[in-house]
Amino acid sequence: xxxxxxxxxxxxxxxxxxxxxxxxxxxxxxxxxxxxxxxxxxxxxxxxxxxxxxxxxxxxxxxxxxxxxxxxxxxxxxxxxxxxxxxxxxxxxxxxxxxxxxxxxxxxxxxxxxxxxxxxxxxxxxxxxxxxxxxxxxxxxxxxxxxxxxxxxxxxxxxxxxxxxxxxxxxxxxxxxxxxxxxxxxxxxxxxxxxxxxxxxxxxxxxxxxxxxxxxxxxxxxxxxxxxxxxxxxxxxxxxxxxxxxxxxxxxxxxxxxxxxxxxxxxxxxxxxxxxxxxxxxxxxxxxxxxxxxxxxxxxxxxxxxxxxxxxxxxxxxxxxxxxxxxxxxxxxxxxxxxxxxxxxxxxxxxxxxxxxxxxxxxxxxxxxxxxxxxxxxxxxxxxxxxxxxxxxxxxxxxxxxxxxxxxxxxxxxxxxxxxxxxxxxxxxxxxxxxxxxxxxxxxxxxxxxxxxxxxxxxxxxxxxxxxxxxxxxxxxxxxxxxxxxxxxxxxxxxxxxxxxxxxxxxxxxxxxxxxxxxxxxxxxxxxxxxxxxxxxxxxxxxxxxxxxxxxxxxxxxxxxxxxxxxxxxxxxxxxxxxxx
Amino acid sequence: xxxxxxxxxxxxxxxxxxxxxxxxxxxxxxxxxxxxxxxxxxxxxxxxxxxxxxxxxxxxxxxxxxxxxxxxxxxxxxxxxxxxxxxxxxxxxxxxxxxxxxxxxxxxxxxxxxxxxxxxxxxxxxxxxxxxxxxxxxxxxxxxxxxxxxxxxxxxxxxxxxxxxxxxxxxxxxxxxxxxxxxxxxxxxxxxxxxxxxxxxxxxxxxxxxxxxxxxxxxxxxxxxxxxxxxxxxxxxxxxxxxxxxxxxxxxxxxxxxxxxxxxxxxxxxxxxxxxxxxxxxxxxxxxxxxxxxxxxxxxxxxxxxxxxxxxx
Numbered sequence: 001x002x003x004x005x006x007x008x009x010x011x012x013x014x015x016x017x018x019x020x021x022x023x024x025x026x027x028x029x030x031x032x033x034x035x036x037x038x039x040x041x042x043x044x045x046x047x048x049x050x051x052x053x054x055x056x057x058x059x060x061x062x063x064x065x066x067x068x069x070x071x072x073x074x075x076x077x078x079x080x081x082x083x084x085x086x087x088x089x090x091x092x093x094x095x096x097x098x099x100x101x102x103x104x105x106x107x108x109x110x111x112x113x114x115x116x117x118x119x120x121x122x123x124x125x126x127x128x129x130x131x132x133x134x135x136x137x138x139x140x141x142x143x144x145x146x147x148x149x150x151x152x153x154x155x156x157x158x159x160x161x162x163x164x165x166x167x168x169x170x171x172x173x174x175x176x177x178x179x180x181x182x183x184x185x186x187x188x189x190x191x192x193x194x195x196x197x198x199x200x201x202x203x204x205x206x207x208x209x210x211x212x213x214x215x216x217x218x219x220x221x222x223x224x225x226x227x228x229x230x231x232x233x234x235x236x237x238x239x240x241x242x243x244x245x246x247x248x249x250x251x252x253x254x255x256x257x258x259x260x261x262x263x264x265x266x267x268x269x270x271x272x273x274x275x276x277x278x279x280x281x282x283x284x285x286x287x288x289x290x291x292x293x294x295x296x297x298x299x300x301x302x303x304x305x306x307x308x309x310x311x312x313x314x315x316x317x318x319x320x321x322x323x324x325x326x327x328x329x330x331x332x333x334x335x336x337x338x339x340x341x342x343x344x345x346x347x348x349x350x351x352x353x354x355x356x357x358x359x360x361x362x363x364x365x366x367x368x369x370x371x372x373x374x375x376x377x378x379x380x381x382x383x384x385x386x387x388x389x390x391x392x393x394x395x396x397x398x399x400x401x402x403x404x405x406x407x408x409x410x411x412x413x414x415x416x417x418x419x420x421x422x423x424x425x426x427x428x429x430x431x432x433x434x435x436x437x438x439x440x441x442x443x444x445x446x447x448x449x450x451x452x453x454x455x456x457x458x459x460x461x462x463x464x465x466x467x468x469x470x471x472x473x474x475x476x477x478x479x480x481x482x483x484x485x486x487x488x489x490x491x492x493x494x495x496x497x498x499x500x501x502x503x504x505x506x507x508x509x510x511x512x513x514x515x516x517x518x519x520x521x522x523x524x525x526x527x528x529x530x531x532x533x534x535x536x537x538x539x540x541x542x543x544x545x546x547x548x549x550x551x552x553x554x555x556x557x558x559x560x561x562x563x564x565x566x567x568x569x570x571x572x573x574x575x576x577x578x579x580x581x
Numbered sequence: 582x583x584x585x586x587x588x589x590x591x592x593x594x595x596x597x598x599x600x601x602x603x604x605x606x607x608x609x610x611x612x613x614x615x616x617x618x619x620x621x622x623x624x625x626x627x628x629x630x631x632x633x634x635x636x637x638x639x640x641x642x643x644x645x646x647x648x649x650x651x652x653x654x655x656x657x658x659x660x661x662x663x664x665x666x667x668x669x670x671x672x673x674x675x676x677x678x679x680x681x682x683x684x685x686x687x688x689x690x691x692x693x694x695x696x697x698x699x700x701x702x703x704x705x706x707x708x709x710x711x712x713x714x715x716x717x718x719x720x721x722x723x724x725x726x727x728x729x730x731x732x733x734x735x736x737x738x739x740x741x742x743x744x745x746x747x748x749x750x751x752x753x754x755x756x757x758x759x760x761x762x763x764x765x766x767x768x769x770x771x772x773x774x775x776x777x778x779x780x781x782x783x784x785x786x787x788x789x790x791x792x793x794x795x796x797x798x799x800x801x802x803x804x805x806x807x808x809x810x811x812x813x814x815x816x817x818x819x820x821x822x823x824x825x826x827x828x829x830x831x832x833x834x835x836x837x838x839x840x841x842x843x844x845x846x847x848x849x850x851x852x853x854x855x856x857x858x859x860x861x862x863x864x865x866x867x868x869x870x871x872x873x874x875x876x877x878x879x880x881x882x883x884x885x886x887x888x889x890x891x892x893x894x
Contacts, residue, residue, distance in 0.1 A: 083767050083768070083770070084767055087764075087766070087767065087769075154766070155764075156764050160725060160763075160764070162723070162724050162725070162741060163724040163725065163764070163765060163766065166723075166724065167766065168868055250740075250741045250742030251741070255742060256725055256740060256741065256742065257740065290630070290639070291632070291637060291639055292639035292640075292642075293639070293641050293642065293643055294643075295642055295643065295644065295645075296643075296644050296649060297643065297644075298644075299644070299649060321727065321736050321737050321738050322738045322740075323737065323738050323740055323743060323745045326671070326672065326675065329671070330668050330671075333664060333667065333668060333671075334664055337660035337661075337663065337664050338660070340656065340660055341653060341656055341657055341660070344652065344653075344656045345649070345652065345653055347619065348649075348652045351619065351622050351623065351626070352642070352645075352648070354622075354623070354626040354627065354630065355626055355630070355642070356630055356639060356640050356642070357626070357630050357639050358630065358631075358632045358633070358637030358638075358639050359626065359627050359630050359631050359632055360631075360632040361627060361631070369623055369627065372619070372623055373619075373620055373623065376615075376616055376619055376620075377616060380608075380612035380615070380616060381612075383608060383612070383660065383663065384605070384608045384609070384612070386667075387604055387608060387663055387664075387666075387667035388667045388668055388670070388671035389600065389601050389604055389667045389668075389670035389671040389673075389674055390601055390604050390605050390608065390667065392601070392671070392674065392675075392734065392735065392736050393601055393605075393731070393734040393736065395736055395762070396727060396729070396736070396762035396763060397762065456589070457588075457589050460589040460590055460591075460605075461589065461590065461591050461731065462591050462729070462731025462732075462758075462760065464729065464760045464761070464762040464770075465762070465764075466764040466769060466770075467769070467770035468769070468770045469770040469771055470770065471758065471773075515635070545639055546638075546639075546641045
């Protein structure tokens with residue numbers, strides 16, 4: 001904390017400049033290779049990449065399911081699949097996208113890769129626990145796959161009782177998978193919190209912490225506090241289904257609305273597990289590509305924490321029409337509106353960062369701008385849904401579907417792609433084709449709006465969600481929406497192609513292709529096995545573009561390593577630095 | 582702008598719709614103005630401040646208290662206005678007048694039953710008088726459903742263990758669609774019904790006669806009318822095609838294999854049992870999803886339905 005700047009804590013460090021080596025011969029990807037080494041690795045970067053591969057597969061599967069849904073909805077009634085299959089498909093689309101893609105996408109995949117690099121640490125605090133999280137995630141995924149192939153699930157991703165207690169299919173296996181998955185999420189959260197607290201490089205005080213880490217910190221807090229509630233909820237659901245213990249089923253003396261309270265007590269904060277890390281990426285990308293100090297550092301950092309906190313208190317807005325009391329509705333509506341304030345503050349801060357910057361519209365920045373636009377729409381329509389009287393009309397219609405896709409896909413997924421393109425050179429040491437990246441980005445943008453803007457209109461007109469059949473007046477909207485989904489699909493195929501090409505034949509990436517001041521760019525691309533060949537020492541914030549690059553590359557030589565062999569002519573700098581807590 | 586908002590909403594056919602629509606327009610217009618501002622800023626900044634050279638120097642602007650307070654307080658004021666307005670409207674549109682005409686609604690997978698004060702019952706067809714507040718007191722016989730009439734801007738979940746209610750006052754003599762908006766399984770999207778608004782005399786006449794099925798009709802025809810009124814055809818076809826449940830065609834006197842592997846002949850007793858206690862013997866290949874009709878339907882009506890099924894060979 002800034003208050004720790006007492007003279008006692010000031011110590012002198014002898015540092016020197018370490019210019020990152022270009023085209024390193026030895027890096028984390030070519031040391032310790034082989035399947036077995038990958039599977040047993042405790043390196044956060046490799047674990048991050050394994051997560052990245054997993055979430056990419058799940059995004060592809062979830063996306064194909066979305067295409068099935070959209071194709072089926074080209075005509076009212078049956079187009080090519082039955083109602084029961086359709087119900088399973090939308091359930092799986094939701095469950096896979098949320099539990100297996102969105103929740104781990106930024107924290108577990110990108111976060112794992114980038115967090116220790118941004119801290120100047122060699123790894124996370126508990127590397128073995130990190131690997132365990134990945135395997136727990138895999139086991140959860142296997143359970144879910146078993147559920148899909150042994151009867152499937154048709155409850156919707158929300159598993160509302162009493163339906164989920166009565167329907168056929170393998171609900172038990174699915175909820176068990178999600179139960180297991182939760183532990184992966186909790187362990188990653190614990191790991192990140194400890195790492196951020198204890199493993200910051202010398203000089204990296206809280207007020208110099210990259211905003212991405214503030215966002216991951218807030219996310220980790222929610223993961224640790226909210227996920228256990230989901231675990232206990234699905235456990236209770238399984239007990240009811242298997243043992244007939246009455247908790248939610250009114251026939252057994254339970255209460256189905258209680259289930260909704262439990263479920264949303266996790267699942268609303270979960271929305272913030274998904275979106276808050278996206279805020280972190282956007283802060284990094286906008287500052288880097290505007291080459292300008294971030295505007296309102298503390299406002300952005302604290303608003304992430306504020307959103308995480310208020311996010312715990314708004315779950316009831318999912319139940320405005322579920323039969324809860326008017327008083328509860330009033331309180332939840334009020335708190336829901338309050339979340340809008342810190343969110344708005346962030347948008348304005350990012351805009352102010354762009355003001356008088358030096359803006360380079362590379363792919364990550366394009367994604368960040370698309371994020372700003374789509375997420376703002378998601379936010380405003382959230383305000384619409386938070387308005388009690390209007391929500392009565394819009395609840396459980398396509399308006400809600402469009403709203404959360406604008407937030408989750410327009411917000412989070414765009415932020416994920418911004419981050420993926422931004423850190424891609426650091427991950428693989430390769431550049432991707434900028435032209436095709438922009439083409440795919442624009443296709444996805446057009447396709448996205450074509451898919452979901454019509455859904456706002458048909459939702460307002462009364463089209464309910466989760467409908468296999470619909471009345472004819474909605475058909476033009478559904479058709480437009482389906483065309484949009486196909487357009488997006490083409491965009492994603494292009495993305496998969498140029499990224500694969502980049503992996504195989506991409507140009508060697510420089511250590512710092514974007515001219516960023518952030519710490520992760522002051523080490524070679526790809527990074528060495530232990531992230532830095534020295535111990536980095538931080539004297540400036542990560543967004544201080546007015547200071548020379550040399551001040552961002554300081555460090556202390558590692559004792560086991562002779563830096564003079566590799567870094568000729570480094571100057572000795574004598575600076576004061578406060579010790580980190 | 583207002584025209585666009587109007588295009589987005591279905592026709593307003595209840596007295597409360599106007600209040601909700603006004604709020605919808607307000608949020609829409611405010612959002613579009615703010616969104617336009619933000620979008621213009623994004624595009625303008627990225628053009629005006631585009632990178633000209635690698636050596637661009639940018640100013641150090643870390644914060645600006647006045648600006649930050651402005652953009653925190655103005656949205657706060659806006660959402661407070663919105664909160665007050667929306668809660669007031671909510672209270673208005675959810676509090677039924679004391680003199681409202683009450684109708685009991687029972688939701689089952691997958692049909693709506695409407696019980697009127699004189700004992701009349703209609704299925705999937707709600708008849709209401711025009712220009713008179715109507716309050717629906719609703720409950721479900723199985724899973725959660727949700728009652729939604731877009732034209733009236735009313736919606737409430739229908740729960741198995743408690744009563745919920747909505748009220749509305751229809752302004753014109755017209756039909757509107759009722760949707761189920763809480764996912765309830767295979768036929769969720771076919772669980773729709775219609776509200777028929779009648780003039781007060783027509784409504785009273787309907788209450789007295791509309792529900793009655795002509796006693797002089799032959800039993801098989803009465804049965805056909807009952808099957809149609811009870812919404813049986815949503816799941817049971819009469820042309821041999823298999824829907825959620827087995828078809829009525831060719832059912833009479835056929836051999837049925839149940840889930841437990843038993844073979845039962847579909848005689849009077851089996852059909853009767855399948856109506857009042859459907860989960861006793863479920864036919865192989867079908868899910869046990871039919872609601873029980875015990876108490877909803879009289880023995881004479883069951884006789885009529887059996888007679889009707891006999892005709893479908």
